[in-house]
Amino acid sequence: MNTIQNNMKKNMKDNRGTIRKERLRGLVLWGGVIMAVWMLMVSASDVLADGGVNFQCPATITDTTLGRTDDPYIACKHLTGGDGYVRMADQPPPPDGNAAATYIFGFCDATAIPVENVMDDCLLGAQFAAPTLQINEGDEFYLTLTNVGMNVRPDLFDPHTVHFHGFPNAAAVFDGEPMSSISINMGASLTYYYNIVEPGTYLYHCHVEATEHMQMGMLGNLYVHPAQDGTPLGTCAQGNPCTKFAYNDGDGLTGYDVEFPIQISAFDPLFHLADETVQPLPFADMLDVYPMINGRGYPDTVNAGVLTPPAENGNKNSQSVSSLISATVGQKILVRLSSVATIDFFTVQILGIPMRVVGRDARLLRGPTGQDLSYAANSVTLGGGETADVILDTTGLTAGTYFLYTANLNHLSNFTEDFGGMMTEIILNN
Amino acid sequence: MNRKLNNIFKYLLVSSAVLFLVAVWIIPARAAVDGVMTSNLRYTLTAKPGYISVPDGNSIYMWGYAVGNGNMQYPGPTLIVNQFDTITITLNNELTVPVSIVFPGQTSAVALSGSPGLLTKEALPGGFAQYRFTASQPGTYIYYSGTMPELQTEMGLVGTIIVRPNSNPLTRAYSSASSSFDREYLYLLTEMDPAVHDLVNKGKMDQVDTTTYHPVYWFVNGRSLPDTLLPPLYPTLPNQPYSASPQIRVGDRVLIRMVGAGRDLHPLHLHGNHHQLIARDGRLLSTTGTTADLAEMLFSTSVAPGQTFDSIFTWTGENLGWDLYGHALTDPLVSGFGAGDEVFVQTTLNGGITGGATQLQINTPAAGSWPATAAFRAIIWSGGGFPGSAREVVRLKRTSPGSSTFNILSRGREDTSASAWLDGDSIVYTDHGGPMPVLLPDQQFLTNGMFWSGSPFLGSTAPLPPGEGGFNPYNGFFFMWHSHSEKELTSNNIFPGGMATMAVVEHPDPAIAPFSDIPHITIVAP
Numbered sequence A: 001m002n003t004i005q006n007n008m009k010k011n012m013k014d015n016r017g018t019i020r021k022e023r024l025r026g027l028v029l030w031g032g033v034i035m036a037v038w039m040l041m042v043s044a045s046d047v048l049a050d051g052g053v054n055f056q057c058p059a060t061i062t063d064t065t066l067g068r069t070d071d072p073y074i075a076c077k078h079l080t081g082g083d084g085y086v087r088m089a090d091q092p093p094p095p096d097g098n099a100a101a102t103y104i105f106g107f108c109d110a111t112a113i114p115v116e117n118v119m120d121d122c123l124l125g126a127q128f129a130a131p132t133l134q135i136n137e138g139d140e141f142y143l144t145l146t147n148v149g150m151n152v153r154p155d156l157f158d159p160h161t162v163h164f165h166g167f168p169n170a171a172a173v174f175d176g177e178p179m180s181s182i183s184i185n186m187g188a189s190l191t192y193y194y195n196i197v198e199p200g201t202y203l204y205h206c207h208v209e210a211t212e213h214m215q216m217g218m219l220g221n222l223y224v225h226p227a228q229d230g231t232p233l234g235t236c237a238q239g240n241p242c243t244k245f246a247y248n249d250g251d252g253l254t255g256y257d258v259e260f261p262i263q264i265s266a267f268d269p270l271f272h273l274a275d276e277t278v279q280p281l282p283f284a285d286m287l288d289v290y291p292m293i294n295g296r297g298y299p300d301t302v303n304a305g306v307l308t309p310p311a312e313n314g315n316k317n318s319q320s321v322s323s324l325i326s327a328t329v330g331q332k333i334l335v336r337l338s339s340v341a342t343i344d345f346f347t348v349q350i351l352g353i354p355m356r357v358v359g360r361d362a363r364l365l366r367g368p369t370g371q372d373l374s375y376a377a378n379s380v381t382l383g384g385g386e387t388a389d390v391i392l393d394t395t396g397l398t399a400g401t402y403f404l405y406t407a408n409l410n411h412l413s414n415f416t417e418d419f420g421g422m423m424t425e426i427i428l429n430n
Numbered sequence B: 001m002n003r004k005l006n007n008i009f010k011y012l013l014v015s016s017a018v019l020f021l022v023a024v025w026i027i028p029a030r031a032a033v034d035g036v037m038t039s040n041l042r043y044t045l046t047a048k049p050g051y052i053s054v055p056d057g058n059s060i061y062m063w064g065y066a067v068g069n070g071n072m073q074y075p076g077p078t079l080i081v082n083q084f085d086t087i088t089i090t091l092n093n094e095l096t097v098p099v100s101i102v103f104p105g106q107t108s109a110v111a112l113s114g115s116p117g118l119l120t121k122e123a124l125p126g127g128f129a130q131y132r133f134t135a136s137q138p139g140t141y142i143y144y145s146g147t148m149p150e151l152q153t154e155m156g157l158v159g160t161i162i163v164r165p166n167s168n169p170l171t172r173a174y175s176s177a178s179s180s181f182d183r184e185y186l187y188l189l190t191e192m193d194p195a196v197h198d199l200v201n202k203g204k205m206d207q208v209d210t211t212t213y214h215p216v217y218w219f220v221n222g223r224s225l226p227d228t229l230l231p232p233l234y235p236t237l238p239n240q241p242y243s244a245s246p247q248i249r250v251g252d253r254v255l256i257r258m259v260g261a262g263r264d265l266h267p268l269h270l271h272g273n274h275h276q277l278i279a280r281d282g283r284l285l286s287t288t289g290t291t292a293d294l295a296e297m298l299f300s301t302s303v304a305p306g307q308t309f310d311s312i313f314t315w316t317g318e319n320l321g322w323d324l325y326g327h328a329l330t331d332p333l334v335s336g337f338g339a340g341d342e343v344f345v346q347t348t349l350n351g352g353i354t355g356g357a358t359q360l361q362i363n364t365p366a367a368g369s370w371p372a373t374a375a376f377r378a379i380i381w382s383g384g385g386f387p388g389s390a391r392e393v394v395r396l397k398r399t400s401p402g403s404s405t406f407n408i409l410s411r412g413r414e415d416t417s418a419s420a421w422l423d424g425d426s427i428v429y430t431d432h433g434g435p436m437p438v439l440l441p442d443q444q445f446l447t448n449g450m451f452w453s454g455s456p457f458l459g460s461t462a463p464l465p466p467g468e469g470g471f472n473p474y475n476g477f478f479f480m481w482h483s484h485s486e487k488e489l490t491s492n493n494i495f496p497g498g499m500a501t502m503a504v505v506e507h508p509d510p511a512i513a514p515f516s517d518i519p520h521i522t523i524v525a526p
C-alpha cells in the first residue's frame, strides 16, 4: 500500500477520538428527538392499523431463518433497515487490536423477533452482508421492511427500501427504486410481495440514496431454488443423480451437491467515516480499499462462524455470513456469485478447480432455441449488479485447500494491510 | 433537483413545440432514435468547439461533430444509414488541431482525402478530410476521432452509426425476426474528467495527462440525470440534442442500442425486467444467421469501451400474482392488445374435479402457453362469459414441465370456495381480479418518489399528499435504467445525477394512455 493510504489511515485514527466525543454530544441532543418521533409513531399506530411495526404474513412461520411457514408455498421474512458497525479484517477485536469498527448502514433480520421488540433489538443491528434470503420457485414471498432509524445519525431521517435486483416483470410499487416508488419512513413497516416465478441467483439492496446506502452496506444475497429440485437428473457425487439444481435445466447440467453464495463488494473507509461523523460525503473521490466477500476480508472470510461483534453496536452479531466453502471430493459445488461493488469490476478465479458457468443474471445459460451457452472457464468477471452461477466439479481432485480470489490482485488487501481482501478457501475433504 | 424535475415535466406537456425550432427537415419518428439521415448518401460534419451543460450548473468546454454548419453537439450526430448504402462523409475542421474519423466495424472504410495521420487521414485546422464506407452489415456501430483519440473522444468527438437492414428497415435491427422491435432507444455511455477540458480550454493542452484520468461526470447520450429525461432538442441544452427517456407500452418490444463510448466499463442495469441481448458489435448473436439462438437474458449488461450491444426489453407484468390494473373479478378485461392483455390463456378442464381434488387436468393446446414450471393464479368457472358468477380462484403448478396435469397448490382463494367442477368447464391463467396481497402503510409513513403515481396499479390514480409525486404520464410505471457502478449516479460529487435515466411503461389501452411519445427527431441532412 502506498503512503497516501497510510496517511489516510493515520488521519482517520487521529480524527476518531474527537469525532466520537462530538458524536456523543450529538446523541444526547438527538436522542430526545428520535424518541419523540418514535413515541409519535407508536401512538399513531393505535389509530392506524397499518402504521408502526407491522409484519404482514398470511401464514404461521415455522422456520425464521428460511422464512418458511406452515403453508409450503408461502415464505415470510422481516428485515429492518438501520445502521450499525462491522469489523474489517484489519480491525481485530481486543486484545489483539484496537476496538475501532467500521460504521455501516444495513439490514437486520427481525423474523424471529416479536414485533414489539424489533425497534430495540434491531437498533444498531445492521448486518453486513445483509441476511441471506433464499426462497423457492412457486413461493409467494412476503418481505417486510421496518425502518428502525439511524442511531448514530439521528439527523438523517432517511427512508429505506428493498430492491429485489433482477425480479422479472417487477411492479413499480415493489421495486424499491425510490424515485418511481414508495420508501418506508422511520418507525414504520412496508411489506413487499413477490410471486416467485424465475429461479436463479439474484441480489438485493436498499435503493434509497443508492450511492450512499449501497456503499454503506445495505447489500445482500438473494437466490431462488428451482421447481426442478427433488427430481433426479444428471450426475452428482458417487455417481448418484443430482436432486438439487440451479435452474430448471431438464438435463441436470446445473445439478449440485452443495451450494454457497459468494457476494463480492468493497468499502471506502473514508466514505464510512464521513457518514459516521456527519461530514460531506466524498462521492467523486470514492475509492474502495476494503475488497470483501460476504462482508468480510480474508482471512475473516474463512471463519466458519459469526465474527466477534464490535463493541460499538452493543456487541450485536453483525457479520454472520461465512464464505468458507467445504465439500467432499467428487461433489459438485454451486457457487452463486454476485457483485454489489459500487465502483469497480472484479474478476474472480479459482486456483486448481475447473469452473463451468451455467447461469448468468438469474437465468440458465441457454439460448431461446435451446442452444447450450454454458462454458468452461477459469475466471468470471462481474460488474456491480451482475450475477453468475458456477458449477465446480471436484471429481478426481486431490483433497486439500483451494483458493477463490480476485484476479485484480491489488484487491487482495485489507486497506493498508497488503494481505487478504477478496479471497476465500475451498476445503475439499476425502 | 426536485424543482428541476418539476420543470422538466411541465415542459413535457409542451415539448412538441420544440419541433419547429430547427431549420431543417424533421420527421417526427415514433419508433426511431434521434439522429440524422441523408438524402444523397453524403454527410458533411464539422468539428468545432462549444460548451455543454451539466446538472450541477457548470459548463464544460467540448469539441464535437456538428451536422453541416449546425451546433457542435455531444455526442456526435447519430448517423442513420441503410444497408448497402455507400456513404461519403466530408469532415470540416474548425478546431485548432487536426481531427479525423475512424469507423470501427466498417470493413470498407477508406479515407479519400486529408492529411496523413496515424490511424487515418486527418482534417487540418481550417481544412477538411473525406471518408467513404459501404454499410455492408446492419447494426449499431461507433465512430470517433482517430487523431489522438485518447484526448479527442474525451473532448466529445464520438458518435453512433446505425445501419438499418435491407429488409424491414423500420421494424428490425437486423434481417432476423428475432431483432424485431416496436420502439428503439440509444444508450451511448460516456464519462468525463472536467480537468482535462479546463486545460484544453485554457490552451494548456501540453499539460493534459490522460493517464491520471479522474472522471466525475457520467452521461447517457451526452446528458446526466435529470437532463436525460428532457425531450430531444431541448432549448437550454443546444449542444446536447439527444434524449434518453424510453416510453414503452405494455408488451412492446423495445430495442436498446448500447454503445460504450468512453474509456471505462459500465454495468448498465435495466429495472423492470430482463433484457435479451441479441447482438454485439453489429452482429446478431447467432450460429445460423437467421435467428438469435445465442441470445442471453440479462438484468445488467457490461458495456465496455468501443463495444456496442443490441438488446430487446419487454414488460408485460405477467404473473405478478395480483391484478396489475387493480380490477375486481367482475370488471371488464384489458384485452385486444396482444402481449398487453391480462395474459389470458383460456382453456377447459379435461375431466371434472371434486371439491377436495388436489390435481386437475386441462385440454391442450392452451396448456403449452401456460407457465412451464412457475406457479400461477387461475380461475375456474362453468358456462359461457368470463368470469361466470360461480367461480373458484386457484393457484396451480405443473406436475412436470410439458405435462397438462397441474397440482392445485391452494383452492378457494380470495373469498371463492372450493367446489366441484365438470369436464369442459372453463379455466383461465390470469391475474385478473387478484387483490393487492398486502396492505400498504398509510401515506404518513411513506416517502413518495416523484415518479410514483400514488397507486400500485397501472393506469390508476390515487390521492397523493400535496407536492409529492404525480409526474407520471397516464400513471405508468417508471423504471430506472442506470449504471450499477453506483458511484456513477453522481455529477461532480452531487447525488443523484450521472449515468441514469427513467423508462416508463404505460397502459396498453390508448383510451387510458394516449401514448403521445416524447417526440423523436430524425433530421434529414440536405
Ligand SMILES: [Cu+2]
Pocket (backbone or CB within 6 Å): A081, A105, A159, A160, A161, A206, A207, A208, A213, A218
Ligand atoms: Cu437504505
Ligand SMILES: [Cu+2]
Pocket (backbone or CB within 6 Å): A163, A177, A207, B269, B271, B480, B482
Ligand atoms: Cu437500480
